[in-house]
Amino acid sequence: MEAESISLIDRLNDINDLIGDKVIGSRRIVRFMFISLLTGNHILLEGVPGLAKTMLADEFSKHLGVEFKRIQFTPDMLPSDITGNMVYNLELKKMEFRKGPVFANIILADEINRTPPKVQSALLEAMEERHVSVYGVTYPLPRPFFVIATQNPVEQEGTFPLAEALMDRFLFRYFLTYPSQDDELKILESTSRNNNLEYYKLGADNIEFLKNEVKNxxxxxxxxxxxxxxxxxxxxxxxxxxxxxxxxxxxxxxxxxxxxxxxxxxxxxxxxxxxxxxxxxxxxxxxxxxxxxxxxxxxxxxxxxxxxxxxxxxxxxx
Missing domain, CATH: 1.10.8.80 (Magnesium chelatase subunit I, C-Terminal domain)
Structure with a gap:
């Protein structure tokens, strides 16, 4: 294995340790997030509110050093709220495409099952094809492109089950459970510490390099x-x-x-x-x-x- 690969792998493990110090009990989850990222796939985190799903995704994205956007899914959303839409430019006096929040390297699709299937389907093309089609025109998404979706258990009120086609776009569904007694105590202890941790900023080029290394x-x-x-x-x-x-x-x-x-x-x-x-x-x-x-x-x-x-x-x- 090349020295550059070994150095980057060590950096991944350092990132995992740093996130694990801030989000207690997350080391295994972060490993699965890295596996999803390096294979060009996506991950779905499922658990009741309050298990730090959003915080975990936010901390993960900060260490990657790429563009990150969060989409909060709600029942009244439209597909164009994700992909973008055609708007009229008064200065140029013509219609032009205004990109939606899906045009980023890391997308946090927060509470994805709080929105109806019509809106959920807006992510299908993006997650699999890495582009978005609006009014017959295809717009490529940036690389890397990685979706971290969170959802509440389907038994809760106000949720819409994800379609099987969309579920299959996720490499993993990771069930988050309540922490152990020791971990819950560590969570309370961590709130009194200074959590101004450094961020490694892995970078898009290094991510793409490691994705190629996976193939080898x-x-x-x-x-x-x-x-x-x-x-x-x-x-x-x-x-x-x-x-x-x-x-x-x-x-x-x-x-x-x-x-x-x-x-x-x-x-x-x-x-x-x-x-x-x-x-x-x-x-x-x-x-x-x-x-x-x-x-x-x-x-x-x-x-x-x-x-x-x-x-x-x-x-x-x-």
């Missing part, structure tokens, strides 16, 4: 076969109604390569594949109704148990 990480035939077998098992499991798609397999391979790179390796091991299975599958599998009738009310626990069963049914390469 070696994954053996056995590793790729392992991923394919897991994907196929999601479709064959008796508890799953709809399994993962071939596109998921492609995203999965990119994600495990990024995890290997962040770990300081230029090759993938089976542990990389296992490490992120819950987060990559939890929003892509639709369970059969009978899997939910076992007296257990927590859907997340049931889902994770099904994913664990799928992993245990596939032989791990040596």
């Amino acid at each position: 990480v070696y994954a053996s035939h056995d590793i790729m076969e392992y991923i394919v077998n897991i994907i196929r098992q999601t479709r064959e499991n008796s508890m799953v109604y709809l399994g993962a798609s071939p596109r998921t397999a492609v995203k999965y391979l990119s994600a495990v390569k990024a995890n290997a790179l962040i770990s300081g390796r230029n090759y993938v091991i089976p542990e990389d594949v296992i490490y992120m299975a819950h987060e990559i599958f939890n929003h892509r599998l639709i369970l059969r109704p009978e899997s939910l009738i076992d007296g257990e009310n927590n859907y997340q626990d049931i889902l994770f148990r099904v994913i664990d069963n799928i992993l245990s049914s596939v032989e791990v390469p040596r």
Whole structure:
């Protein structure tokens, strides 16, 4: 591995430590955010209000040193509030395109499920194609382009479930839970400290460099076969109604390569594949109704148990 790559990976880990000191209990989440960023994907953070989802996204963006914009989703929004719209320029006496907040490197889509599907769909083209089409004209988005979306649990009032097509645009859905007693005490202690931390300002060029380095990480035939077998098992499991798609397999391979790179390796091991299975599958599998009738009310626990069963049914390469 080149010296430049090693230096940048060390910087990623330093950033993770700095954010972890300010947002207690966030180190694993930040790692998944970096994996999403370096593979050209996006991440969805789900949890009840008050778990520092917005603060985490804000701190993450400050260390990247690129343009950051926040979009607060509300029920009365229009798609043009995100993408932009044509407006009349009085000086030039002609219509011109005024860019919306989606034209930034890092987008915080805050409480994305507080707005109807019509508005949510405005992000579909941007997240997958990296451009926006308005009145038949295509406008490219800046690179890198990374969406950090937050949503409240769908059981809460005033939420609109995300469409499956939009959910699939997110590499991970990360469930945030209440902190442990020790972490909650650390949160209170941190409020009395001076949190004027330095920011590394990673920069767009370094991000693009690391994205290219991810592609060069070696994954053996056995590793790729392992991923394919897991994907196929999601479709064959008796508890799953709809399994993962071939596109998921492609995203999965990119994600495990990024995890290997962040770990300081230029090759993938089976542990990389296992490490992120819950987060990559939890929003892509639709369970059969009978899997939910076992007296257990927590859907997340049931889902994770099904994913664990799928992993245990596939032989791990040596």
